[in-house]
Amino acid sequence: MDGDLRSLIDMAEAAHDERMIKGALKTFANACGFERFAYLQTEGLEIRTFNSYPEEWQGVYLESQYSRIDPVVTEAKRRMEMFSWTADDWPARGTSELRRFRDQAIDHGIRSGVTIPVEGSFGSTMMLTFASSAQTADVSKLQDAQKAIRAVLAIHYRLKIIAAATIVAPKRLLSPREAMCLMWAAKGKSAPETAMLTGINPRTVQHYLDKAREKLEAATVAQLVAIAKDHGLV
Structure with missing residues (x-):
């Protein structure tokens, strides 16, 4: 799991659009046995979210x-440390509105999970949640709190950079794995070295680089890196 967290951080920093970050988070969530993820930033009553929850639930949640009453958000702000949770604990702690929230969350496949909160600037809080429809989530694979915090920060700052960056033409968009391998190539790493750093098979690393060359119309890896730098991808 240490390697998976490291890979998530690398892919987040290599991402050049929200789609790539979503792909990296989805890959990580699935590897840990979770079905959904949600990044949430709160500042006063204002919230910004980036998640893979069902669209219907997103609409209900925001509307x-x-x-205001989400026990995960409340607990995250209070504890400011990684914690696990289950919706089965919520009804006994609140009002009928909270029980309705709990029932709706379960109906949409959000019943348990783990949340990593990080204190932001100007009174804001960032938190990354991985959720499961199971009664109790298995959090045994997510134990490195420091790396988990680094992952939240990497995603937070990459989202800010992406928001201010120029959008690349759709045909030039790279997958999270292609971008990660490109980032290592830009740092001078060969395919075998990248394989050792990421835990990916060397031939698979080369495949990702070849696909990236095809998308960016580069003849060599060196040209690929140069084009990527010109377009602000690395």
Whole structure:
């Protein structure tokens, strides 16, 4: 799991659009046995979210302003450390509105999970949640709290950079794995060296680089890196 967290951090820093970050988070969540992820930033009553929850649930959550009573958000702000949770604990702690929130969350496949909160600037809080429809989530694979915090920060700052960056033409978009291998190539690493650093098979690393060359119309890896730098991808 240490390698998976490292890979998530690398892919987040290599991402040049939100789609790539979503892909990296989805890959990590699935590797840990979770079905959904949610990045949430709160500042006062204002919230910004980036998640893979069902669109219907996203609409209900925002329209009902559930961030006010969401036990995960409340606990994250109070504890400011990684913790696991289960919706089965919520009804006994609140009002009928909270019980309705709990029932709706379960109906949309959000019943348990783990959340990593990080204190941001100007009174804001960032948190990354991995959720499961199971009654109790298996959090045994997510134990490195320091690396988990680094992952949240990497995603937070990459999202800010992406928001200010020029959008690349769709045909030139790279997958999270292609971008990660490109980042290592830009640092002078060969395919075998990248394989050792990422845990990916060397031939698979070469495949990702070849696909990236095809998308950016580069004849060599050196040209690939140069084009990527020109377009602000690395």
